[in-house]
Amino acid sequence: MSESRGLLKSHIVKKYWMAFTGLFLILFLTGHLAGNLQLFMSGYAGQLQFNEYAVFMTTNPAVKLLSYVTYLSIIFHAIDGMMISIANKKARPISYAYSRPEKNSIWSSRNMGVLGTIILVYIVVHMQNFWYVYKFGSTPFMMNEAGNAPLLQDGTAVAGGLIENGSVFLNGENVGVAMKDLHTIVVDGFTNPILVGFYVLAMIALGFHLVHGFSSAFQSLGLNHPKYNPIIRKVGYAYAIVVPAIFALIPVYMFFM
Amino acid sequence: MAAEKGMNITLKVWRQKNGQSKGALETYQINDVSPDSSFLEMMDALNDQIIMKDGSPVVFDHDCREGICGSCSMYINGQPHGPARLVTTCQLHMREFKDGETIYVEPFRAKAFPVIKDLVVDRSALDRIQHAGGYISVNTSGNTQDANAIPIEKEKADKAFDAATCIGCGACVAACKNASASLFMSAKISQYALLPQGQVEAKNRVLAMVKQAEEEGFGPCSNTGACEIECPKGISLENIARMNREYLSASLTSK
Numbered sequence: 001m002s003e004s005r006g007l008l009k010s011h012i013v014k015k016y017w018m019a020f021t022g023l024f025l026i027l028f029l030t031g032h033l034a035g036n037l038q039l040f041m042s043g044y045a046g047q048l049q050f051n052e053y054a055v056f057m058t059t060n061p062a063v064k065l066l067s068y069v070t071y072l073s074i075i076f077h078a079i080d081g082m083m084i085s086i087a088n089k090k091a092r093p094i095s096y097a098y099s100r101p102e103k104n105s106i107w108s109s110r111n112m113g114v115l116g117t118i119i120l121v122y123i124v125v126h127m128q129n130f131w132y133v134y135k136f137g138s139t140p141f142m143m144n145e146a147g148n149a150p151l152l153q154d155g156t157a158v159a160g161g162l163i164e165n166g167s168v169f170l171n172g173e174n175v176g177v178a179m180k181d182l183h184t185i186v187v188d189g190f191t192n193p194i195l196v197g198f199y200v201l202a203m204i205a206l207g208f209h210l211v212h213g214f215s216s217a218f219q220s221l222g223l224n225h226p227k228y229n230p231i232i233r234k235v236g237y238a239y240a241i242v243v244p245a246i247f248a249l250i251p252v253y254m255f256f257m
Numbered sequence: 258m259a260a261e262k263g264m265n266i267t268l269k270v271w272r273q274k275n276g277q278s279k280g281a282l283e284t285y286q287i288n289d290v291s292p293d294s295s296f297l298e299m300m301d302a303l304n305d306q307i308i309m310k311d312g313s314p315v316v317f318d319h320d321c322r323e324g325i326c327g328s329c330s331m332y333i334n335g336q337p338h339g340p341a342r343l344v345t346t347c348q349l350h351m352r353e354f355k356d357g358e359t360i361y362v363e364p365f366r367a368k369a370f371p372v373i374k375d376l377v378v379d380r381s382a383l384d385r386i387q388h389a390g391g392y393i394s395v396n397t398s399g400n401t402q403d404a405n406a407i408p409i410e411k412e413k414a415d416k417a418f419d420a421a422t423c424i425g426c427g428a429c430v431a432a433c434k435n436a437s438a439s440l441f442m443s444a445k446i447s448q449y450a451l452l453p454q455g456q457v458e459a460k461n462r463v464l465a466m467v468k469q470a471e472e473e474g475f476g477p478c479s480n481t482g483a484c485e486i487e488c489p490k491g492i493s494l495e496n497i498a499r500m501n502r503e504y505l506s507a508s509l510t511s512k
């Protein structure tokens with residue numbers, strides 16, 4: 001007799017996927033943060049560095065592959081999370097008149113769906129702000145430091161070059177793809193205090209999501225051992241505080257600079 | 258003795274005629290309660306008081322009154338079995354409360370635990386989970402093997418014993434925001450998974466019990482840990498992780 005029910009059918013399997021995609025997204029966040037640290041560099045050197053990084057992130061095939069896995073993970077994690085949240089609600093159709101859940105569990109653990117939804121809204125806004133504008137919007141282009149020659153994607157300045165349809169033309173001849181100036185879009189974006197506030201709020205939600213999520217993922221995958229539990233908990237708390245805090249610091253820093 | 262230290266308590270008790278009717282909280286005043294009485298003794302006194310006034314007594318489950326049968330399910334002041342740790346309602350004493358306090362008493366709430374009357378819920382869903390796989394098949398035809406003939410690591414035997422102390426009270430379900438039966442199930446799975454005698458049926462056990470729990474309408478586990486804190490027997494979350502491991506290997510290798 002077989003009781004197996006496929007890869008999404010049981011609650012426990014849904015939780016394996018939740019944990020697996022969640023941990024992958026934690027890895028992604030680490031890399032994303034490392035890249036964003038370049039935004040703390042000032043002056044033309046910082047601008048150039050960041051825009052070269054943006055070219056690398058959008059053209060390198062390995063990064064492209066990883067980015068598709070990331071999109072899939074987010075979508076899968078969100079849909080799976082919603083299915084789990086619906087099942088959670090269904091399991092107790094009549095709630096208690098008087099309940100003291102704070103006596104036995106942390107707030108984050110009981111509000112993962114709400115926190116996740118805030119993060120999802122944030123991701124959509126964030127993608128529109130930068131990813132969409134960078135790919136499809138009308139972006140400024142990167143010039144050399146003197147401001148008189150456009151740069152190609154590999155960083156070479158084309159004196160006398162003209163930009164048309166995203167490419168640099170010299171004497172009517174297409175000499176390559178122009179480097180877009182994402183840095184200026186970011187700087188301009190974060191002059192808006194409402195946007196800065198929203199980014200900070202979303203990072204607070206992310207922090208609370210991970211205060212529970214980090215260690216929870218290990219438990220979901222069956223990794224619970226008295227020897228390792230304390231370290232998982234400590235690393236989880238540290239990650240949940242430090243990573244969103246630095247992420248949040250970037251728009252705040254740029255707003256005041 | 259009781260007279261000088263008697264407590265005055267306001268109770269808000271869930272009253273519901275039957276599974277079809279809509280219930281509501283009702284307020285009762287009970288005075289001169291001994292702090293040393295158990296919660297169930299206080300409920301008995303309340304019922305005496307109600308009967309004296311020709312009312313219908315509050316129906317609640319109880320049997321052993323010593324914390325071993327698991328029947329005394331009540332959600333007291335927002336927590337299953339009340340505010341004290343590692344006790345059932347029958348082991349809860351009135352000294353845990355303050356004189357003049359208002360105490361809410363509700364049935365355990367879960368889709369899988371329909372209310373029968375007042376505070377009594379039908380917890381047979383837990384029995385059906387157990388029936389789905391929480392057993393080992395042993396030949397009892399007269400030449401039964403001595404269980405002690407098989408050497409078992411002390412630490413594993415202890416953990417299996419700890420898991421086996423689950424009394425099936427359902428407090429884990431009542432405490433869980435998802436009304437998940439994971440702690441109960443994982444205890445019942447672990448008590449066998451840890452022992453050699455449990456290996457024969459191990460794969461099917463975990464698959465069948467998990468499936469049954471879902472069919473009964475218990476929710477998924479969010480690892481909030483509320484169950485472990487509220488469990489009167491201190492069943493550890495380690496058991497849920499073990500169940501998750503067992504389930505993973507069973508689903509990867511089953512046909």
Ligand code: HEM
Pocket residue numbers: 015018019020021022023025026029074077078079081082084085112113114115116117119120209212213214216217218220221478479480
């Ligand atoms: C980069 C962003 C995110 C990261 C790093 C992340 C990470 C995690 C982790 C590690 C867990 C624990 C998994 C487990 O308990 O096994 C989790 C749980 C959860 N996440 Fe996310 N998450 C992110 C975004 C989202 C989004 C966008 C949603 C959308 C709705 C969401 C909804 C949930 C829910 C509902 C749970 C709890 C599931 C449960 O109750 O067991 N998360 N997340």
Ligand code: SF4
Pocket residue numbers: 422423424425426427428429430440441444484487488489490491492
């Ligand atoms: S695990 Fe604890 S709370 Fe749950 S049924 Fe068993 S004894 Fe009761």
Ligand code: FES
Pocket residue numbers: 318319320321322323324325326327328329345346347348
């Ligand atoms: S009446 Fe048996 S455990 Fe409380």
